[in-house]
Amino acid sequence: MKFENLLAETDGFSRFQITLMSIAFITRFTLPCHFLVHNFISDVPSHHCNITALDDGDIFENLTQEQRLTVSIPAQEDGALSSCEMFPQPQLHLLYGPSNTTDTPAIECQNGWVYDTSTFTSTIATEWDLLCDKKSMSKATTTIFFVGVMIGAMVFGSLSDRFGRRNMLMLSYILGMIFGMASAFSKSYVMFAILRFLTGFGITGISIVSTVLCVEWVDVEHRRIVGVVDSLAWTFGSIVLSGIAYLVRDWRSLIITITSPLAVAILCWRWVPESARWLIATGKTEKAHYYLRKCAKMNKRDGFASLIKPEDLSGIVVSEKGQKMYTYLDLVRTPKMRRIAILTGIIWYGIASTFYGISFNLTGFGLNIYLTQLIYALIELPAKAAVYYCLEKIGRRSTESGALLLAGLCLGINIFVPKDKWLYRTIIAVLGKAGSAASFSTIFLYTSELYPTVVRQNGLGYTSFMARIGVSMAPLILMLDDVWYLLPQVIMCIVAITAGLVTTRLPETRNRRLPETIQDVEQGN
Numbered sequence: 001m002k003f004e005n006l007l008a009e010t011d012g013f014s015r016f017q018i019t020l021m022s023i024a025f026i027t028r029f030t031l032p033c034h035f036l037v038h039n040f041i042s043d044v045p046s047h048h049c050n051i052t053a054l055d056d057g058d059i060f061e062n063l064t065q066e067q068r069l070t071v072s073i074p075a076q077e078d079g080a081l082s083s084c085e086m087f088p089q090p091q092l093h094l095l096y097g098p099s100n101t102t103d104t105p106a107i108e109c110q111n112g113w114v115y116d117t118s119t120f121t122s123t124i125a126t127e128w129d130l131l132c133d134k135k136s137m138s139k140a141t142t143t144i145f146f147v148g149v150m151i152g153a154m155v156f157g158s159l160s161d162r163f164g165r166r167n168m169l170m171l172s173y174i175l176g177m178i179f180g181m182a183s184a185f186s187k188s189y190v191m192f193a194i195l196r197f198l199t200g201f202g203i204t205g206i207s208i209v210s211t212v213l214c215v216e217w218v219d220v221e222h223r224r225i226v227g228v229v230d231s232l233a234w235t236f237g238s239i240v241l242s243g244i245a246y247l248v249r250d251w252r253s254l255i256i257t258i259t260s261p262l263a264v265a266i267l268c269w270r271w272v273p274e275s276a277r278w279l280i281a282t283g284k285t286e287k288a289h290y291y292l293r294k295c296a297k298m299n300k301r302d303g304f305a306s307l308i309k310p311e312d313l314s315g316i317v318v319s320e321k322g323q324k325m326y327t328y329l330d331l332v333r334t335p336k337m338r339r340i341a342i343l344t345g346i347i348w349y350g351i352a353s354t355f356y357g358i359s360f361n362l363t364g365f366g367l368n369i370y371l372t373q374l375i376y377a378l379i380e381l382p383a384k385a386a387v388y389y390c391l392e393k394i395g396r397r398s399t400e401s402g403a404l405l406l407a408g409l410c411l412g413i414n415i416f417v418p419k420d421k422w423l424y425r426t427i428i429a430v431l432g433k434a435g436s437a438a439s440f441s442t443i444f445l446y447t448s449e450l451y452p453t454v455v456r457q458n459g460l461g462y463t464s465f466m467a468r469i470g471v472s473m474a475p476l477i478l479m480l481d482d483v484w485y486l487l488p489q490v491i492m493c494i495v496a497i498t499a500g501l502v503t504t505r506l507p508e509t510r511n512r513r514l515p516e517t518i519q520d521v522e523q524g525n
Helices: 003-009 015-028 030-036 065-072 092-096 132-163 165-183 189-217 220-247 251-259 262-271 276-281 285-298 335-359 369-378 380-393 395-415 422-450 453-482 487-503 518-523
Strands: 047-049 113-115
Touching: 003 276, 015 030, 015 189, 015 220, 015 262, 015 285, 030 132, 030 165, 030 189, 030 220, 030 251, 065 092, 132 165, 132 189, 132 453, 165 189, 165 251, 165 262, 189 220, 189 276, 189 422, 189 453, 220 251, 220 369, 220 380, 220 422, 276 285, 276 453, 335 395, 335 422, 335 453, 335 487, 335 518, 369 380, 369 422, 380 395, 380 422, 395 422, 395 487, 422 453, 422 487, 453 487
Parallel strands: none
Antiparallel strands: 047 113
């Protein structure tokens, strides 16, 4: 008897599975809030040097604010006032137009800055004056956060295969709650950066554990629903984030607001079951039988207990001889597993680099940051509806490859669209976002189906690690526009198309049972 047959005895998709997926939905919706909040809390608003110290006596008395700025702050080549320099004394002759006389050399801002608060009342950039030569520090917090996510993925992936999905999920809830809240009360930039790293480390368990747990409890016919519902939780969180960020414009309050739902997740954890597949694979048949009976009872299959006994479960999943504890090394010990690990690692890197490269680029399209975030989120709804259809009709491999190639094509087209054609650029960028969102929706399910039960969390941990390398690189790639303003799009286009082509080398998993052991993968069972 295979586990799929056993799951059918308890009903592979009913109240038990729907309850589990609902809890996962509630908790996963916080992920995009934390992953994308840096678009808002790290923003550098318009600013100029504080010139109040130059108002000596009545020099500024009869001048408008615009005139005061003109005589106090040097103009750049494009005519805009400098954000980082000021004159040591007011240059009143500038009121009468360009002068033939040599202006006094400008100096760095001496008394801080004045910020435009029309979009944000405060960000970390305004909190600690991360401007001018420190501007990169503001964007660096995004990379620091995702380095935490990257390391967390490896740790939670390994621990979940050792100690179970359920326990690691609770640990992730608690760590995310503690460090997320603590980061909102940071007293310095260094403290904030460290706590954001730890927040990323903590919440990554939610990302990789909840999906696997749901996939392992659902029958073959309904696995695609898990993938789509999980991804819709992300979309819902992205939509909500645009509204929350619009209403809560102080960075500390914003972090507290998006972290608070984890309290609900902690309360709901008591209803989260352990994976029966994992329990059987690790020899814990008594506990597996307990959860299977619980599933059968909730799904109104009361005859299960009389049909299946705990001792009957030991032969359902046969572990490789001599192996009890699995590690990341098991992903590369055998030929087919090694091939899957290499290919999925490349694909996850490409997906994440593309998705977040587009998601982090919310400016330059002629729309405000909140509206762009909302449009990017809303386009995911039809994209994921298409994924649900395509997963069944054309399979996982073709859906994944097609979505990545669409994203790459849109990025390539936008290279040739002039910057002043912001409407066309926005439409093409949104289509690219739809493709990247569809690829992310598919890859969680696809990867869960490729890796066997005994190393499934290790597999998700490893691929998530590769994805976070891609995410960490995305802000750095965007900063290459200083070298050539089209370079970031060229790089992301190449990465997306390469990942799409690599996907075609993976096996199809549609309508196939989940592999339980590494031997299943090597034998093609």
